[in-house]
Amino acid sequence: MKTVIAGAGPTGLLLAGDLARAGVDVTVLERRGGESNLTRAFAVHARTLEQLDARGIAEEVIATGTRVSRLRLFNRIALDLGGLPTRFPFVLISPQYNVERVLEERAVKAGARILRGHSVTGLRQDAGGVEVRTDGGTFAADYVVGADGAHSGVRHALGLEFPGHAVVRSLMLADVRLAVPPEEAITVNAVGSAFAFVAPFGDGWYRVFAWNRGHQVPDDAPLTLEEVRDTTRQAFGTDFGMGECRWLSRFHSDERQVERYRTGRVFLAGDAAHVHSPAGGQGMNTGLQDAANLGWKLAATGAGWAPEGLLDSYQDERHAVGRLVLRTSGGILRLALLRSRGARLGRDVFAGLALHVPAVLRRATGTISGVGIDYPHAPRQRDVDLNPGGARLYELLRAGRHVLLGPSAPDGYGDRLIHAPFDRFVLVRPDGHTAWTGTEGDLPVALRAHLGAPR
Structure with missing residues (x-):
């Protein structure tokens, strides 16, 4: 099978590595002619780290960043991630380019081809396959995945609408060095007219988001470091000695989601399928x-x-998650940017009280971290230690196959299933979600339903 993936960002690269590992012929088409080391995304949440763990690369990514166990949402309200039911009870602060580097090395090692300087300009599909046209050539495939960002050429070629609207305009972004860094790893505050957010990359650089309600200009309006400093001082009372700057950008944030993630042999993923506010650091994850x-x-x-x-089932499972992320990140942003002092005080009091309720705290941390997100018929499966041998479940998932935990092993599924002794039967999908639990008598029917006929 041949698959073409448009976009060599994190989404496209993880997918390319998974498919190449499974023996699929994979070509990744990337519009950028060279690598970019300056990007907006920088938060890697717990559920994403679990997915990276299931590919044997979590520790490599963790080594590139800073672990933060408390995620501040606004003013004095923070979420304590230390109680998350995961091996990774924190958010990792690491620039997107670190994640991309690790994922690209994995994909190329597995056999994926990455071709740069190719922007998708059109496609044609029929029952037999898909033809993708770029400004650098034409490519034939059995399936195509558009992971080429918010301005997706694949989505445009399909003629799909991308309904939604802008939720905040003229956000300022800067990567800077600070002479007097804030005490907390993630620092955020809003005063009604100004909002600012500061987080470390772990290498001496800091990511700053800033927004000034009274000065909202087009994305292409000139931006100076002094404007970022001024807004940061309004929000915090200090600019933390903001000095050397390696990147400045002004952008707006949209909330949009395509209606269909699949059109025939073509799929959309990542920002090509959904975009939302940066609040909560959900995009890359x-x-x-x-x-x-x-x-x-x-x-x-x-x-x-x-x-x-x-x-x-990709549409059935992931579209609902995308919709949830839009609601969650949009809600956080709107609460952070409340205009009146009274409204902000009410928000802080209410949120502070609510987060002292264990069920509310579990729901909030589970949603933002991703570990609390289940599919209707496939809940997330926590990692477990397996005996004998001491292997973990997520280590077994690194083979890219289903894992059957249970007292006995079935015949005829060795090409798509790994068995591990366990006190009960649990069938775990390669993405770390539970496909089935039950008894030995029901096992043959369950395996046929989820893995097809035995060989």
Whole structure:
């Protein structure tokens, strides 16, 4: 099976590595002619780290950043991530380019081809395959995945609408060095007219977001470091000695989601399918989890054992998650940018009281970190230590196959299943979600439903 992926960002690269590992012929088309080391995304949440752990690269990514166990949302309100039910009870602050580097090395090592300088200009599909046209050539594939960002050429070629609207305009972004860094790893504040957010990359550089209600100009309006300093001082009373700057950018934030993630043989993932506010650091994480969901399903289709409707389940499972992320990140942003002092005080009091309720805290931390997000028929499966041998479940998932935990092993599924002794039967999908739990008597029917006929 041949697959073309448009976009060599984190979403496209994780997907490329998964497919290449499964023996799929993968070509990644990237519009950038060279690598970019300056990007907006910088937060890697717990569920994403679990997905990276299932590929054997979590520790490599963690080594590039700073662990933060408390995620501040606004003013004095923070979420304590230390109680998350995961091996990674923190958010990792690391620039997107670090994640991309690790994922690209994995994809190339597995056999994926990455071609730069190719922007998708059109495509044509029929029952037999897809033809992708770029400004650098034409490519034939069995399936195509558009992971080429908010201005996706694949989505445009499909003629799909991208409904939504701008939620905040004229956001300022800067990567700077600070002479007097803030005491907390993540620092955020809003005073009604100004908002600012500061987080460390761990290498001496800091990411600053700033917004001035009274000065909202087009994205292409000139931006100076002094404007960022001034807004930061309004929000915090200090600019933390903001000095050397390596990147300045002004942008607006939209909330948009495409209605269909699949059109025939073409799929959309990451920002090509959904965009939302930067609040909560959800963007890169949601895209990576799109890729983790789609990859094994495409690989199963290529291997010839995918049950009927498996590819359609990508839409069923991930569209609802995208909608949830839009609501969550949009709600956080709107609360952070409340105009009146009274409204902000009410928000702080109410949120502070609510987060002292254990069920509310679990829901909030689980949603933002991703570990609390389940699919209707496939809840997230926590990592477990397995005996004998001492292996963990997520270490077994690194083979890219389903894992059957249970007292006995079935015959005929060795090409798509790993068995590990356990006190009960649990069938875990390659993306770390539980496909089935039950008894030995129901096992043959369950395996046929989820893994096709035995060989």
